[in-house]
Each structure stands twice: as structure tokens, then as C-alpha cells.
Amino acid sequence: MSKVDFKKELKELYSPPKKFVIVDVPEMQFLMVDGHGDPNVAQEYQDALEALYAVAYKIKFMSKKQLGKDYVVPPLEGLWWAEDMETFTSNRDKSQWDWTMMIMTPGWIDGEIFTSALEAVRMGKNPAALEKMRMESYNEGLSVQIMHIGSYDEEGPILMNLHQDFLPGNGYKENGKHHEIYLGDPRRVAPEKLKIVLRQPVKRL
Numbered sequence: 001m002s003k004v005d006f007k008k009e010l011k012e013l014y015s016p017p018k019k020f021v022i023v024d025v026p027e028m029q030f031l032m033v034d035g036h037g038d039p040n041v042a043q044e045y046q047d048a049l050e051a052l053y054a055v056a057y058k059i060k061f062m063s064k065k066q067l068g069k070d071y072v073v074p075p076l077e078g079l080w081w082a083e084d085m086e087t088f089t090s091n092r093d094k095s096q097w098d099w100t101m102m103i104m105t106p107g108w109i110d111g112e113i114f115t116s117a118l119e120a121v122r123m124g125k126n127p128a129a130l131e132k133m134r135m136e137s138y139n140e141g142l143s144v145q146i147m148h149i150g151s152y153d154e155e156g157p158i159l160m161n162l163h164q165d166f167l168p169g170n171g172y173k174e175n176g177k178h179h180e181i182y183l184g185d186p187r188r189v190a191p192e193k194l195k196i197v198l199r200q201p202v203k204r205l
Helices: 043-067 111-123 156-169
Strands: 021-025 028-036 076-081 098-104 134-138 141-149 172-174 178-182 195-204
Touching: 021 195, 028 043, 043 098, 043 111, 141 156, 156 172, 156 195
Parallel strands: none
Antiparallel strands: 021 141, 028 098, 028 134, 076 098, 076 178, 141 195, 172 195, 178 195
16 A cells, blocks of 8 residues: 655655745645644644644554555644744744644544544543544645744844844735644754745735
């Protein structure tokens, strides 16, 4: 049985260069959990990740066993926003951040499998954020993205450049939430070697 690796199948979306590029992101399906607060200290954030990974892997195994379709579980992703967007660029006040953490799920996974996976995880570990989880489509469309290599706290200058220079200088404006894709595990990779896709949905002025 062949195994689909979406990072390779959708290389344009998961492996951008270290400069701003325009992409057209197709509608995709995700497991999602919403929350608020500093991801470094908020228990709500840790609970969300625990639930997401538990269900994502349960769905993967069900897909392989029931549908004969195997795949590599895609990386963790996050949508980030706040009432004052300067908390992302200049003062980086993470306690003010709202977020949706998510993991992409293949389009062939339907609501019945999702519900079965939830129930199986509930009967097992039953993570705290399980009841907050949903599976839904997300359509970003036209977006600007860049590969950032380094720590999360070094994103600020890149985002300032994006919003203050690149977008207005090229005739674009924001059209959705800041999006990050985490290609490295911070528990195993040194901060200076982390790879993070930074994406911003846009529309033309």
C-alpha cells in the first residue's frame, strides 16, 4: 500500500523559499480546536495539541484499515489573530493572542469516520479538549507566504516587513488570519533550526 505524503504532493504550499511568494491555496479539510493565550504557558494550548494529535492518528489508522488509504499525518498548523495586531509584530504580547490549532485531514475522510475516531479517542485517553474539536473545510485562496528558519520569536520583523512593506508595495491587503505551518518539532529541534511556513491570505487592492 502506497503512503501519501502531502508535504511532497503539495510542495508549493509546504516548501516555499525564504522570500515572499504568491500562492493560490485550495480548499482543504482540517481538524480544528480554538483557544486563547500564550502557547508557551497556556494549558488550553497543550490540551488542544493533545486532542488534535490523538484524533489525527486515529483517523490515519482507520483510513488505512477501513479504506485502504494510508498517508503521513500532516504537520501542525495554526491560525493566529488578536484585537490589536501589533501584538504579533512589535510588542509580541502572546497573552493577547487568539488561535485555531489544526491538522489537515484528507478529503476522503468523511464525517462518519471523524465521529468514529472521536468516540474511539474518548473511550481511550479522552483528552480535555476533545469536545472542542471540529472537522471543517477552510479556503484561503490567494495568499503570500515565506519560509522562516529560526525561533518563533524571530518572526516579528518578517511580519512587519510583510504587512508594512510587501503587501502595500505590491498592491495587496490582508484577507484573513495569519497562518503558520510547523515543519519542525520544537521539542527535538534547536530554535535556530526550526522551519515555519508563514502565510497571509490577501486580496488585490
